Structures are given as C-alpha cells and as structure tokens.
Amino acid sequence: MTAQVPVVEATPTTSMIKTLGIVATVCGLIIVGAYQGTYSAVAANKKIAIERAVFKVIPGSKNISEFYAMPNGIAPAAGETPPGAVKFYAAYDANDRLTGVAAEAGAKGYADVVRILYGYSQDCRCIIGIGVVSMRETPGIGDKILTDRQFLANFTALDVKLNADLSALANAVKTVKHGTKSHAWEVEAISGATVTSKAVGKGINDSAQSLLPKLVPQIEKLRSRQS
C-alpha cells in the first residue's frame, strides 16, 4: 500500500495580490497619518534646535532669519538650495539689529564628519563662537572640542578678514600644534585630539572661504531685520 500524500491546495494568485494590495494600502494610510500628525511638532522642534544653536554661537541674539549667499547677492532661504549657494543664518537682537551671522561647517574627523556651527561678527571680522551640530568622535578624547576651555578660547575672536579684493580670506584658518599659536587666524589644537581639532579648523576655513566673499560685500543689506 502506498502512503497517501496530502493534497495541498494552491493559493490563487489573485488572493495573494489582493492581500498584498490591502496591506500596502492600510500601511500607506498609517504612514501618511503619522507624517501629517507629527509634521508641525517636528518642524517646530527643528526650528527650536536651530535657534538654540545659533543663539549659543552669537550671544545676545533673539531672532534668526535664514538666507542663501549666492555669487550675485543674498536671498531669503526658501525651498531647495540653489546650486552654488551657501545657507546661513542672520541673527538679530531684541531691537532687530544684526548681531552676527552663523553658518554650518564640516570636515572629516577621526570617526566621521564633524559638523559644527560657527558665529561670525562683522564688527571684528572674526569668528565669535562655535557649537557642535553632530559628531561621532571618541568619547573622552575627540569630544573635548565641546568642553576644553583653552580650545574654545580659539573661537572668541578668530580672525577671518577678507583680502583687499574681497575674493578670499586674507589668511587661511589653520590648525597648529598645541602651544604654538602665534596669529589670530590660527586654531590651537587640543593635545591628544589633533585630528578632531584639525577637522574643526579645516571645516571653518572651507566654509568661510566659500561664504564670506559672497556675504561680506552684501552684509549692509542685513543690518536690520525685515519681517
């Protein structure tokens, strides 16, 4: 006697497609619902995060406005970043007077790209503060750029003057070994965290070289806040 092989009924193709279609539709609705439901809270959180970061690097600020610096002028930021444009934030005090300009800079550190925000003041033509946007540097070593007072003192008045024809920085920002800083445009590295320190210096130099020649000739237009 041969053993009876149980007959397994094949699932119809339409049933499989129907099930997948229904599940995809239900899931689509849930995702869109979650996106719509959280959109305003996420946008508000992002705005608060940017404001906090800018206020930290430009003391005395109360409001910010976003702009693009382009080779042919400055325009309020909206939508996609146009090619060749650099985004920056203009910060204003309670009387809507310009306190400074903040922009993002980034360069490869020890573990990943170190992204920072720096504040620029036109009065001293220097960088007056930095804050870290994101980094994955070694805890206890690379992350000293957040806490090392001597290192942070580099950025209370870091010289980023432009040259005579306003086409580039008069002196490129450079990171030098600990204890060898002799010029206002040099960044003194943290001993033992040279790679991360250099990333900060290089990031600022690259960003300032690209932003300031476009921004400084137009900065008078930003002196007071237009709402």
Add this chain to the structure above:
Amino acid sequence: MTLPGQQEQKLSMDTFLEGLWRQNPTFVMVLGMCPTLAVTVSAVNALTMGLATTIVLVFSCWLISLLRKLVPKEVRIATYIVIIATFVTAVDYLIQAVSLALYDALGAFIQLIVVNCIILGRAEAHASKHPPLVALTNALGMGAGFTIGLFALGAVREILGSGSLFGLSLFGADFQPWVVMILPPGGFFVLGAWLLLFAWWKRRKGGRALIAEGQHHGA
C-alpha cells in the same frame, strides 16, 4: 494562518511574563544584539530604544494577529515586513516630534528596528498563530523584557563610563570615568557580565533544586 496541529494559546499571566523572564529577548534568547550593543551608552538612549521597539512590537503583532487568517502563507513574510516597516516609520516621526536630541543620539538604529529579529520572530512564531489580545499581551511582555535588558546595559555603562545616571552626576568631579564602557567594547563587557551573572544564578538555582530533589528521594 494557523499551522495544522498548532493550538491557540489562551490568555494568561504567563503570556505576558514569558518575555520578561523565561524567554527574555536580551538575556535568554540573546536576540536584537545590534541595538543592544550600539545604543546603550546611556540610560535614556536605552529606555527610548526599548520603548520604540516595544511600540513597534505591540502594534505589529496586534495587526499581524488580526490579519492572520487572511494572509496566505506564501506572502506572509512580505506582509509582516511591510507592517513592521510601517510602524517603525510612524515611531521614527514620533521620536522626532518628541525630541530631536534623542533622535540624533539613536541615529540609524531607529530605522533598523525594521530588521530587528525579535519583532519578525514574534510575528512568525507567535502573533500569526494566536488571537489579537494574546499576541498583544505577549508582545507587550517581550517589549518590556527587551526594554529592561537595554536599561540594565545602559544604566551600568552610563554609571561607569560617564559617572552619571540619566545625566545626573553621581560621583562628583574627582571621578575618572571608564571611557571604555561607553565605547563599543564596553557593550560586550557589560552584556558578558550580565549573562555571566544570570548563568551563575540559574546554575545555583538548578543546584539547589537538585539537592532538594535528592533530599526528597532520600527521605
């Protein structure tokens, strides 16, 4: 889809407790090690990751259980993954709405919940074979077990690696943190220590039971 010969489990206290202790995802099944080792550098990160996984686990298992008789077995894995990915996306938005700092700290590990084997494992092994309430209760227990597991790692790593708990300094300025604990090897050290502790405790319990049994037979 209920496989032939598979009994639907009745709702009991054990449905919930299973995940907390007997089948704890972290310490017994040793599943989901990727987020367990990567995000547990602080207690807050660990708790958030645990809660996010629990939310995804509970909703996915509930929906999968609800649809279990409608989903043909040929397309079940695709269906489960789509459902899990949906709830992960929703949780991703939710965390961004609650705190961007937390969202940045957890990084890609929130999106990686989609491929967390605890969730797909529960969907396949439990939710697809049991009614919604049982599946939901079991998922809640598993999620709580996973959260406790992550917190056990996160708390120890933060205390030793940063000298604080929930960001509050515990030992004062003189404490020299064991930086290795918040680096990747620290995750392995602490997990190893916890597993060792549980193994020792289990063996001790087993030994006691054997002695008790011996005394019982001798009497």
